[in-house]
Amino acid sequence: MQKLTNNELGRPTLSTYHQLEKLPLILVLDNVRSALNVGSSFRTADAFRIEAIYLCGITATPPNKEILKTALGATDSVKWVYFEDTLEAVQQLKSNQYTVIAIEQTQNSTMLNKANFIAQKTAVVLGHEMDGVQQSVINSCDYCIEIPQEGTKHSLNVSVCAGILCWEYYRQNLTPQ
Amino acid sequence: MQKLTNNELGRPTLSTYHQLEKLPLILVLDNVRSALNVGSSFRTADAFRIEAIYLCGITATPPNKEILKTALGATDSVKWVYFEDTLEAVQQLKSNQYTVIAIEQTQNSTMLNKANFIAQKTAVVLGHEMDGVQQSVINSCDYCIEIPQEGTKHSLNVSVCAGILCWEYYRQNLTPQ
Numbered sequence: 001m002q003k004l005t006n007n008e009l010g011r012p013t014l015s016t017y018h019q020l021e022k023l024p025l026i027l028v029l030d031n032v033r034s035a036l037n038v039g040s041s042f043r044t045a046d047a048f049r050i051e052a053i054y055l056c057g058i059t060a061t062p063p064n065k066e067i068l069k070t071a072l073g074a075t076d077s078v079k080w081v082y083f084e085d086t087l088e089a090v091q092q093l094k095s096n097q098y099t100v101i102a103i104e105q106t107q108n109s110t111m112l113n114k115a116n117f118i119a120q121k122t123a124v125v126l127g128h129e130m131d132g133v134q135q136s137v138i139n140s141c142d143y144c145i146e147i148p149q150e151g152t153k154h155s156l157n158v159s160v161c162a163g164i165l166c167w168e169y170y171r172q173n174l175t176p177q
Numbered sequence: 178m179q180k181l182t183n184n185e186l187g188r189p190t191l192s193t194y195h196q197l198e199k200l201p202l203i204l205v206l207d208n209v210r211s212a213l214n215v216g217s218s219f220r221t222a223d224a225f226r227i228e229a230i231y232l233c234g235i236t237a238t239p240p241n242k243e244i245l246k247t248a249l250g251a252t253d254s255v256k257w258v259y260f261e262d263t264l265e266a267v268q269q270l271k272s273n274q275y276t277v278i279a280i281e282q283t284q285n286s287t288m289l290n291k292a293n294f295i296a297q298k299t300a301v302v303l304g305h306e307m308d309g310v311q312q313s314v315i316n317s318c319d320y321c322i323e324i325p326q327e328g329t330k331h332s333l334n335v336s337v338c339a340g341i342l343c344w345e346y347y348r349q350n351l352t353p354q
Binding site for chain 2: 102
C-alpha cells in the first residue's frame with residue numbers, strides 16, 4: 001500500500017484537461033459569501049471533471065486571494081461564468097436544456113439518495129451560507145434536492161455540499177468497469 | 178417548493194441527539210493542519226449521525242476559535258477523542274473490531290465506487306493537507322480507499338473528502354424507504 005507520488009498519479013496537464021470531454025454538470029453558486037468556499041468548489045469541480053461553475057450575485061470571482069487559497073489553481077482548469085442575477089443563469093441553463101435543481105430543504109424536496117443523475121444535463125444551485133438559495137430562484141428551478149441530515153445543525157458547509165453533489169453525480173455516471 | 182424554516186426541519190436537541198443510536202463510522206484525522214477543516218468535519222459528522230471523530234497528532238482540538246467557526250457548535254454533539262499518536266488510535270480501533278481504512282492514493286487502493294460499507298464498523302483515516310496519511314499509518318490500516326479524481330490537482334480538500342466519505346457510508350446504510 002505504498003503511497004503514489006504526484007507523477008505516478010498521472011494527472012492531466014492544464015492543456016490536456018481543457019481538451020477532455022466534461023460531465024454535463026454545472027454548479028451554480030447563488031450569493032455564496034465565503035471566497036474560501038468558492039475556491040474549494042473549484043477544486044472539487046476540477047477533480048470530477050465537471051463542465052463549469054456559474055458565480056452569481058455577491059459570489060466572489062477570480063482573481064481573488066481567498067479563492068486561490070482553496071482552489072490551488074483550479075480556477076485555471078474549470079470554466080466559470082459570472083451572472084449578476086442568479087435568475088438569469090437559471091433561465092439560460094433551462095433554455096440550453098439543463099435540468100436545474102436547487103439544493104435546499106423545501107416542501108416536497110427529493111432526498112439525494114432518490115435522485116437520478118444518469119446521463120442528465122444538470123445544474124445544481126447552492127446558496128448563501130446563512131440564507132440558502134433565494135426563494136425566487138427556487139421557484140424558477142425544476143425541483144429541489146435535499147441532502148438527508150439528522151444532526152443538531154440545520155445544514156452542511158456549502159463546499160461540502162458541492163463535494164457530495166459532484167461525487168453523487170460522478171458516481172452515478174461512472175462507466176461500469 | 179417553499180423553503181422549510183429551522184423549526185420545520187425538526188432537528189433533534191443536543192440532549193436528544195446524544196441519546197440517538199449512531200452509525201458505526203469513526204473519522205480519524207491524522208495530523209490535519211487546518212482547524213477550519215477540523216470544524217467542518219465536525220459539522221458533517223453531526224449531520225450524518227456518525228459515532229465519533231478521533232483527532233490525532235497536530236490536529237487541533239476543541240475548544241478552538243477556528244474549529245468553532247466551521248463546526249458551529251457540532252463539537253458539542255459529536256463525540257471526540259484525542260490521540261497523540263495516530264498509530265495508537267488505529268490499534269485501539271482494530272482491537273474493537275473496526276475495519277480501518279486509509280483514504281489515500283496508493284498501490285492497490287480500492288476506488289470509492291467499489292467500496293462496501295454496509296453494516297460494517299468502519300474507521301476512515303484522513304491525512305495532512307499536503308502530505309496525506311503517514312505511510313506508517315497506512316501500513317497499519319486494513320486497506321486503502323481512493324476517491325477517483327480526473328482533474329489537474331492531486332487531491333480534494335480534506336473536509337470535502339470527509340463529506341464525501343460520510344455521505345457514501347450513510348447512503349449505503351440508509352434503510353430502504
